[in-house]
Each structure stands twice: as C-alpha cells, then as structure tokens.
Amino acid sequence: MKKLAIAFLTLAGVLYSSENVLVKLTEDTPYINIKDNGVNVKISRIQDTANRLNDDFTRTSRLCPPHCIPKIQIDGIKTIGELELIDFIKNKVYKKKGILVDARLKGAYRLETIPGAISIPFTVIQVDSKKITNSLFKALGAKVQSDGSYDFANAKELAVFCSGLWCESSVKLAKGLIEKGYPKDKVLWYRDGLQAWKLLGLTTVVHKAKEVKK
Amino acid sequence: MADKGNNLDDLIGSSSQPIIVQESGGDKKFLYTLIIILVVLFIIALGVIAFISGKYFGNKDSNNEQDIATAKVSKPINSTNIQKAAATPASKTIKEEIEVAKNSNSNSVSELEKLVQEQEQTTKVEPKIAKPKPVEKKQKEQSAIAKAASAATGGKALSSEELAKIAQLVAQELAKSKTQTTNTSSTQSSKDDALIASLQSAQTDTLKTQNVDTSNVKDSKVNTSSKKVDTFNKVVVKEQAGGDDEIAKLSSEIDSILQSSEVADKEKSLKYGKELKQEISSREREMRFIVVRQGDTLSSLAYKAYGRASAYKKIYQANPDLVKNPNRIYIGMKLRVPVDQEYIKQQGN
Numbered sequence: 001m002k003k004l005a006i007a008f009l010t011l012a013g014v015l016y017s018s019e020n021v022l023v024k025l026t027e028d029t030p031y032i033n034i035k036d037n038g039v040n041v042k043i044s045r046i047q048d049t050a051n052r053l054n055d056d057f058t059r060t061s062r063l064c065p066p067h068c069i070p071k072i073q074i075d076g077i078k079t080i081g082e083l084e085l086i087d088f089i090k091n092k093v094y095k096k097k098g099i100l101v102d103a104r105l106k107g108a109y110r111l112e113t114i115p116g117a118i119s120i121p122f123t124v125i126q127v128d129s130k131k132i133t134n135s136l137f138k139a140l141g142a143k144v145q146s147d148g149s150y151d152f153a154n155a156k157e158l159a160v161f162c163s164g165l166w167c168e169s170s171v172k173l174a175k176g177l178i179e180k181g182y183p184k185d186k187v188l189w190y191r192d193g194l195q196a197w198k199l200l201g202l203t204t205v206v207h208k209a210k211e212v213k214k
Numbered sequence: 215m216a217d218k219g220n221n222l223d224d225l226i227g228s229s230s231q232p233i234i235v236q237e238s239g240g241d242k243k244f245l246y247t248l249i250i251i252l253v254v255l256f257i258i259a260l261g262v263i264a265f266i267s268g269k270y271f272g273n274k275d276s277n278n279e280q281d282i283a284t285a286k287v288s289k290p291i292n293s294t295n296i297q298k299a300a301a302t303p304a305s306k307t308i309k310e311e312i313e314v315a316k317n318s319n320s321n322s323v324s325e326l327e328k329l330v331q332e333q334e335q336t337t338k339v340e341p342k343i344a345k346p347k348p349v350e351k352k353q354k355e356q357s358a359i360a361k362a363a364s365a366a367t368g369g370k371a372l373s374s375e376e377l378a379k380i381a382q383l384v385a386q387e388l389a390k391s392k393t394q395t396t397n398t399s400s401t402q403s404s405k406d407d408a409l410i411a412s413l414q415s416a417q418t419d420t421l422k423t424q425n426v427d428t429s430n431v432k433d434s435k436v437n438t439s440s441k442k443v444d445t446f447n448k449v450v451v452k453e454q455a456g457g458d459d460e461i462a463k464l465s466s467e468i469d470s471i472l473q474s475s476e477v478a479d480k481e482k483s484l485k486y487g488k489e490l491k492q493e494i495s496s497r498e499r500e501m502r503f504i505v506v507r508q509g510d511t512l513s514s515l516a517y518k519a520y521g522r523a524s525a526y527k528k529i530y531q532a533n534p535d536l537v538k539n540p541n542r543i544y545i546g547m548k549l550r551v552p553v554d555q556e557y558i559k560q561q562g563n
Contacts, residue, residue: 005251008258038459039451046447051534062493066486096460105487106472107494115449118465123481124472132471139467169490206450 023047023201025086032090034116036205041115043086046201057164057195067166070191077174077189080159082200085190088159089116098157099140103173108163110207114197117161122169125176133180142182152183159188164195445534504529506547512536519551528552 021030023045031044073079080088085100092098093116100117102109109119124136134144140158143151158177162169174187198204453465471477481487504515512530513523520528530536532552536543543549 005254008255035459035461036449037451037453037462037465039449041449041451044447046445048445048534050538051445063489066489093461099461099464105481105490105494107491108497110453111494111497112448116461118461118468119472120468121472121477121481123484123487124468124477126484127476127480129476132474132476135471136468139464139471163493168486201447203447203449206448208450208452 021047023049025202026083029086032086034089034094036115036117037207041203041205043089043115043203045203051201053199057198062166064166066168068168069165070168070171072191074171074189075175075178076184077178077187078185079191080188081190081192082196082202084188085114085159085161088157088188089114092157092159096156098159101158101160101173103160103162103169104167105169110209112194112204112206114161114194115203115205120173122162122173122176125173125180137180137182140182150181152181152186155183155186157186157188158182159190161190161193161197164193165191166195167193502551504549504551506543506545506549508545510543512543515549515551 021044024030025032025043025045031042033040033042035041088098089100093100100114101120102113102117103120103122105121105123106119109117109121113119120136124132127133130148137150137155138144140156142155143153145151158174160170160174160177170189170191170193174189177187178184194204502519504519506515512526516526516529517523519525529549529551532550535547536549
C-alpha cells in the first residue's frame, strides 16, 4: 500500500516538475545531460524567447589575417554542425568513445566553454617534440609501438572547436593532429564554434581553477 | 490484519458483510491511511486534469491566434485560409470580437472600415457577377476587419499607413471571396470566367509583392510564466571536481603536458597566441558581474564601474532583465557590467 502511494506521489511529482520546455534542442529532445569534471550539466537552451546576446561573442570584426573566415571544409576534415555535435556529446563523449576538444588557450577555456569539453590548446600540437606528441597521443588512446609509430585502433574520436568562425585555433589543432599521424576519420571539426553555440542559447560552462590565487 | 489488508475489495465493496474494521485499533489506522491515500489520489487526479486541460486549452488558444496571424501575414495568397479564419466563428463571436477590437482601438477600427469601403470601390467587381447575400458579406467584412485589426495591432494604435495596408489586404480578400462564391454558383458565362481569372491572377500578384509588416504579429508561444528565466545558461564547474571521472582524468593528464616548458615557450613565441591572449583578457573584463548590494542604484554602480554615473545606460542595456523591468534592481541581483569600449580599443592598438 505504501509503495503504491509512493509510486503515485512520484508520478505526480514527475508530472508537475516536467518543465514546459519551449525552446528545445530538437523537436523530440528538450535537453541532454553530460558530465563535466564529474558534475552533471544539463545542455539546454535559454528559454526566454526575447533574449539576445550581449557583448559576449557579438564582436563582429577582428583583424584578418589572422582571424579570417574559414572555408566550409578544410583539407577533407569532416565539418559538423550543432546537432551533430550534440549527438557526438550524447553518444560518443557520454559513452567515453569520443572527446570534445576545446582548441583554444587554457584561459579562454576556463572563461567559458561547451559542457563536457576538455582543453587541448593548439599550441601543444605545434611543439616539435616527439615526447610531447607521444604523451598527447597516449592520453587520447593511441598506443606507441616500439618502432616509434602509433596504433590508433583504440584512439578516441575527437570533435574540435574554438571560439567561432573567426577563430583558427581549431583548424590548427585538427590539421596538426592529422599531420602527426592521427587518423583523419577520427577528427571532426565544429566550424561555427562557441559563437554559434552561444547564439543558439545553449548551455555553457565556466571552469573555476582548483585554487584561485591573487 | 495482513489478510484484511490484502483483501481490499472486501473492505470497500461488500455491504452484506458486517464491517469488522471498527473492532481493532490497527484496522482503524489502516482505514485512516486508506482515506488519506484516496484523498491524495483525488488531489493528484485533479492536478493532472488541470495540468492536461490547461496545456490543451492553452495550446488551442494560441494555435487559433497563430492560425489567423499566419493566414493574414505569411500565407496571404491562400484565400481559403482567410475565409476559414473569417467564417468559422459563429455570428455571435464575430460581434464580440468586433466589440473587443473596437474597445482596444475604436478610432482605428472605424477608420479601417472606411478605408476598406474605399478600397472596395477601387477594386470593384463587375455587377454581373452573382453577389453573395449582403448580410453574410457584411458579417464577413466585419469579422475580417476585426481579425485583421486584432492580429496586426496587438493592442497598439495603428498608423494610417499600416491601416491603409491592412485595408487593402482585407478588400482584396473580400473581393476574392466573392469570386470564389461565384465560382461555386452554377450559372456562369464564359465572360465571367475570364474576368474572374484575370482578377485572381491580378490579386495574387499584388499580394505577392505586398510587403507585409510582421513585426507586430505576436509570437503565440512566448514564455509568459512568472518564473525567472535563466538568461545566461552558464554553469560553474570546479576543475577536477570529480577526480575519478575519465574525462577529468584525461583533462589533468593533458594539463601536465601543457605545463612542460616547451609548450609554454611555444605559446609565448606565437604572434597569433599573443593576440588570442589579448582577446581573453578583454573577455575577462567583458564578462564582469556586479552583485547588487543594499543602497546601490544603477548610477552608483555605473560610477563604480566606469567612473561616471551617467554611464548607467551601459549596464541597463547589457542586462535583459533590466530592459524588461528597468525599475527593479534587488539585493543579490547579478548584473553584467560590460567593458569600456575605450579599453578594448586600447587593447586593440
């Protein structure tokens, strides 16, 4: 009897708490969940239909070069959009088969990034050091064989992004990874970056450093 | 106790058996819990019904509104839509709606009626064509006017230009409905056919080129709940909060790579990296927040942030909540304080 009552109460609770999500990710997905640094983060969109972006990511003009408009596809790297990225987060990152990579400098990553992303600044891949490349590839799931070559069989899929259309960091990282041997079919490029992510009102995370010293 | 408890039907249903429940205290307790549960269930059922019906009717209303709006604005060529929108409500509701529209802006509606009549004369159909019943026509016309007015204004007064536009549209639609009724009538000469055809094509063209202002059309599904909406959608996470999480582990592994001097040197030597760092530092300032304390006003906050109280507009404009309700800042409210443009320029140079 008690169980029955509890079941009904929880049902009622669920019915009441189910928010009326007006702005969904897709027609059938109101939001998804992802873990970021061990914290559950709900990726949803801002529900205020009158909301507009303010100064963050609304700057229109940066010097070009170096901050130029990229092509839709670069060097045959697969370009993806928001829905593909959300799908990647849901199916690859969540199941630990893929990694969402923020290619910007660590400072920018701390300020604001896409939930579930880890920071691999493009500078890492531009360093000419076998040792660093080895440890990076090892972290990404590749095996370093005795002859110095890599076995990428268990290497994770990567979805690389940076600040936005004007930002070259992600291209630099993706290109660098492939140049150093990372398989092309395991690298995806989210071209529109954080700018488009923000423009759609999607959830972002701020990473607070472990110890803040001033 | 256990037996009786299991045999619920006996307790409630059978009146022939004497009720044994009264005897023991335990059974009484059971009855009370039963009653409480029933009451709770009843309340839940009520809630569910309210929830479902509210949702259903709420949607229905807004759909209606949207139908009319879209019929009027985005699909003006499809005259059947508008006819439907105009014809479906019963004659009572039409009158009511006219009343409502008149109340909201009596001037504009009467003005609108005049304009429609004028427009009608200009796009007059040949008298040969069989006319629809005058009463019906009048009703249709009125309802169309009311609909157009209510859909397009959203309570605001109309400028004469807008009125003319709407009147033109309504007149065209009415003319169209006339031609449609004539289409269905059996007696038609070939001359009439040609006339109707030419009329229809002409109207389609004008409607196509009509630049309809959609800015006044309400979004039927605006979030109107009083609950505060999160307009930042930002989650603060402490780095390496969950040490055993695989992603966090990987992150710290890569961090240790980053700490090597080679990577740091590379970062310093790159011109591109330098520029990115500038961007980051300006973003750090850009994203500043101020938490409102007791005694703060927008101008005092502006003085704190920019050194001059007159810069309060910057804070005002950067906070969507304030723009909605500028008279309310409250203690503990988080306000975004955008960076000085001059500072960004300095950084750029």
